[in-house]
Amino acid sequence: MKENYDIVIIGGGPAGLAAAVSAYDNGAKNILILEREPRLGGILNQCIHNGFGLTRFKESLSGPEYAYRFIKEVEARDIDVLLNTTVLSLEDNKTITAINSEYGVFSITPKAVILSMGCRERSRGALNIPGSRPAGIYSAGTAQKYVNIKGYLPGKRVVILGSGDIGLIMARRMTLEGAKVLAVCExxxxxxxxxxxxxxxxxxxxxxxxLNHTITKIEGTSRVTGVVVSKVDENKQPIEGTEMHFDCDTVLFSVGLIPENELTKGAGIEQSRNTRGAVVYQNRETMIDGIFACGNVLQVHDLVDFVSEESEIAGACAANYVLNGRQEHNPISCINGDNISYVLPQKIDKNIPGNVKLFFRVRNTFKHCKIVVESNGVVLQEKKKLICVPGEMETVILSSDVIAKAEGDIVVRLEC
Amino acid sequence: MNKQLTCIECPMGCLIEVEVENGAVKSVKGNTCLRGKMYAENEVICPLRVVTSTVKTVSGKMVSVKTDKPVRKSEIFEVMKKINSLTLDRNVVIGDVILANIDRDANLVATQNYND
Structure with a gap:
């Protein structure tokens, strides 16, 4: 480890790796990645299924293979990496305090910081399901780590709550390894x-x-022995008399992902209530100069290919910040209008040249609808869609001409 | 006879309709790309899947693996049995064949470097 770094990247998963390579290739040569696990690659290491990289590499890779493409690129450059290193805090002056067994507790204050800590899973506690606390309850990602990294099968008869992709992937994975998956409830x-x-x-x-079902009771004291599943009404309240009982020894939760933003919060960086990640400009710079964020710590992406794309923006712009110093901002806001749950970036800096790709999610399933981008009641751009679903991120590219036309804040809404 | 399928080749998940006559594919509709057409043609005659899993090693660590070609869906559990009977006792790099011809001409290959 050196005394000083131009850029320190917190997290060596897909976001941190792509950001590091991009920062290096854009002229920043003094870069450090801090990673808490014993190897680079982040969550991809346990995502052994295929389907990664179709957009970026035009082939279907497993998670470890996708990660390795980027690890190779990092290794080919003069980029420092500290593994088994946990960051304890980040301050608004960019001082990072971290700990590992080699250096103990240490601090670094780089010129720029890239936040790429990824996200974590929502837990049982977030759902308030009655029952005691028996063994056999896991988040889908924890079960995935047990099966794929540790080689343990955490149960034989499984009920999964939530039909997010990790839950679906784990339903297949545990079935392949000999478990019986009784139900997936959504x-x-x-x-x-x-x-x-x-x-x-x-x-x-x-x-x-x-569908329209949830777990209303988990039974068992030392180990899960069963669950009660009930149908829910349109207000998501369980309907009496619809209870089904499943004998099972394991419950997996796949009920959503939350950006991992404790460090962000600690540094006093403004966060969005909609994304639960930092508020950023299109260059992925947060509201604190020189601190950038990318990947799932910023917004939970559907595909790792898009994490890489976003992180390359952050890496390049962090390099620009290091080489050219702080630039004056001339921001307008991007706001989510009707039927849109969030828009990212939340701010467009008119001083930054080039097109801006807006990422957003819709609140519900809509068919034959129209995405409208407007400013002060003037329509800037429209895009017709056959179908929009909350599970799939939508994008609109605004050209610099369109952005120049925006007089006030930009609103994205969906018209049906 | 018409069959409705959801394509699994990419995240788009196209809804495909295949017309089958006398055990042969007559037409494929709804696919966006050539991969989708091939998927649909196989799916109604002999469904194929890439299997991904892990192989244990003598050190106790797990190494991720996949079949380098899709295997017959009907043979997935046979393939899993073969995978779980293996114990890797050598170092491998991504792409190394761990077990040849695990189903027909599909090989089991490493998707992770393993260096004990």
């Missing part, structure tokens, strides 16, 4: 997972998906 009337995963992870193995 409180919403639709699955938030990809259609292909419903097909190849559930339908291939005749695993039933119960």
């Amino acid at each position: 409180i919403m009337p639709y699955s938030s997972g990809l259609r292909r995963n419903i097909e190849q992870c559930l339908n291939d193995f005749n695993i039933p998906l119960y």
Whole structure:
């Protein structure tokens, strides 16, 4: 480790790796990645299924293979990496305090910081499901780590709550390893997972998906012995008399991901209530100069290919910050209008040249609809869509001409 | 006879309709790309899947693996049995064949470097 760094990247998963390579290739040569695990690659190391990289590499890779493409690129450059290193805090003057067994507790104050800590899973506690605290309850990602990294099968008869992609992937994975997956329950009337995963992870193995259903009771004291599953009404309240009982020894939760922003919060960086990540300009700079954020710590992406794309923006812009210093901002806000749950970036800096790709999610399933981008009641751009679903991120590219036309804040809304 | 399928080749998940006559594919509709057409043609005659899993090693660590070609869906559990009977006792790099011809001409290959 050196005394000083131009850029320190917190997190060596897909976001941090892509940001590091991009920062280096854009002229920053003094870069450090801090990673808490014993190897680079982040969550991709346990995502052994395929389907990664179709957008970026035009082939279907497993998670470890996708990660390795970027690890190779990092290794080919003079980029420092500290593994087994946990960052304890970040301050608004960019001082990072971290700990590992080699240096103990240490601090570094780089010229720029890139936040790429990824996200974590929502837990049982967030859902308030009655019952005691028996063994056998895992988040889908924890079960994935047990099976794929540690080589343990955490249970034999499994009920999964939530039909997010990780839950679907784990339904197949545990079935392949000999467990019986009895049910996947989804409180919403639709699955938030990809259609292909419903097909190849559930339908291939005749695993039933119960939409509009949730777990209302977990039974067992030392180990899970069963669950009660109930149908819910349109307000997501359980309907009496619809209870089904499943004998099972394991419950997996796949109920959403939350950006991992404790460090962000600690530094006093402004966060969005909609994304639960930092508020950023289109260059992925947060509201504190020289601190950038990218990947799932900023917004939970559907595909790692898009994490890489976003992180390359952050890396390049962090390099620009280091080489050219702070630039004056001339911001307008991007606001989510009707039927849109969030828009990112939340701010467009008119001083930064070039097109801006807006990322957003819709609140519900809409068919034959129209995405409208407007400013002060003037329509700047429209895009017709056959179907929009909350599980799939939408994008609109605004050209610099369009951005120049915006007099006030930009609003993105969906018209049906 | 018409069959409705959800394509699994990419995240788009196209809804495909295949017309089958006398055990042969007559037409494919709804696909966006050539991969989708090939998927649909296989799916109604002999469904194929890439299997991904892990192989244990003598050190106790797990190494991630996949079949380098899709295997017959009907043979997935046979393939899993073969995978779980293996114990890797050598170092491998991504792409190394761990077990040849695990189903027909599909090989089991490493998707992770393993260096004990």
